Amino acid sequence: MRSEKKKKRKWLRVLGFIVLLLVIGLGVYAFTVYNSLTNAIDTMHQPIDRKKSEKREKPVTLEDKEPFSVLMMGVDEREGDRGRSDSLIVLTVNPNTKTTKMLSIPRDTRTEIIGKGFDDKVNHAYAFGGVEMAMDTVENFLDIPIDYYLQINMESFQDIVDAVGGVTVNNTLDFTYEGVHFPKGELHLSGEKALKYTRMRYEDPRGDFGRQSRQRQIIQGVINKGASFSSLTKFDEIFGALGKNIKTNLTFDEMVDIQKNYKDAAKDITQTEIKGSGTKINKVYYFIVPEDEKQQLQQDLKSHLELN
Incomplete structure (x- = not known):
């Protein structure tokens, strides 16, 4: 009897030791993940000097689960040149309806460049005045507040795709x-192939719209892979790629709030395109959006952001 009790105590000590090792191991792993993440976010975080949006009475509060918007800009930066935002995508995220809308804005869209006082291609706003002017111009065009920005270096975007193990489209x-x-059907793309997949447009019957659709596919693929459990094993590589290639005004605490309060909205993403037509003005090609189309877009986005 006494011998059996000793055996039980021995196994309890062994079990306790194993649990302790697991806790310590997970603690070290969690600390490593946290440390890698905070380093990446410190590199990514780029505050901007921008006045409070007139489209909101008060700044959005992610902690309170309020719908918010993000302007995603794919920028080809070259040495000695700021570059242009060749890809513009507006995300509106609503945690209450658990939905996300992804709207591509054609880079040749003719609109007022806020801060310059004249109409031009929307992607020129970034070249003229950086992130702030791009956000102000898109905000005016869509008549909704642009709360945050996400600037992606397209030259190195393939690093991010590779970090999540490639994407399926x-x-x-x-x-x-x-x-x-690139044959028709389901394709698994590496970073290099994903970049080429998103850049082709002249052979596409839909032109820039086809390219925008492929860009959204890759972004959604990265979101899906990045949110999967298997990607945790590559966290260091993923965070490193993000830190090098992305700039944003989102803070660490805001990112934590998004992960905690908005993750269900990433499961239902609707992709939208702008209707319009191309024309030349003074020998320059522009994409013209009819006023009724613009008003419908504005109304849909305001409704999604619960601004009505």
Whole structure:
């Protein structure tokens, strides 16, 4: 009897030791993840000097689960040149309806450049006045507050795709670009191939709209892979790629609030395109959005942000 009690105590001590090792191991792992994440966010965080938006009575509060918007800009930065925002996507996120809307704005869209006082291509706003002017111009065009920005260096975007282990897309157009063949159907793309997949537009019957659709596919693929459990094993590589290639005015605490309060909204993403037509003004090509189309877009986005 006494011998059995000793055996039980021995096994309890062994079990307790194993649990302790697991707790310590997880603690070290959690600390490593946290340390890697905070380092990446410190590098990514780029505050901006921008006045309070006139489209909101008060700044959005993520802690209170309020719908918010983000302007995503894909920028090709070259040495000695700020570059242009060749890809503009507005995300509106609503945790109450658990939905996200992803709207692509054609880079040739003609609109007023806020701060310059004249109409031009929307993607020129970034070249003229950086992130602030781009946000102000898109905010005016859509008549909604732009709360945050996310600037992605497109030259190095392939690092992010590779960090999550590549992405899977459903390709609807058979084409070859820069020596890579992209057949129709489900494709698993590495970072290099994903970048080429998003850059082709002249062979696409839909032109820039086709390219925008492929860009949204890659972004959604990264979001899906980044949110999966398997990606945790690559956290250091993922955070490193994010830190090097992304700039944002989101703080660490705001990112934590988004992860905690808005993650269900990432499960239902609706992709939207702007209707319009191309024309030349003074020999320069522009994409013209009819007024009724613009008003419908504005109304839909305001409703999604619960601003009505």
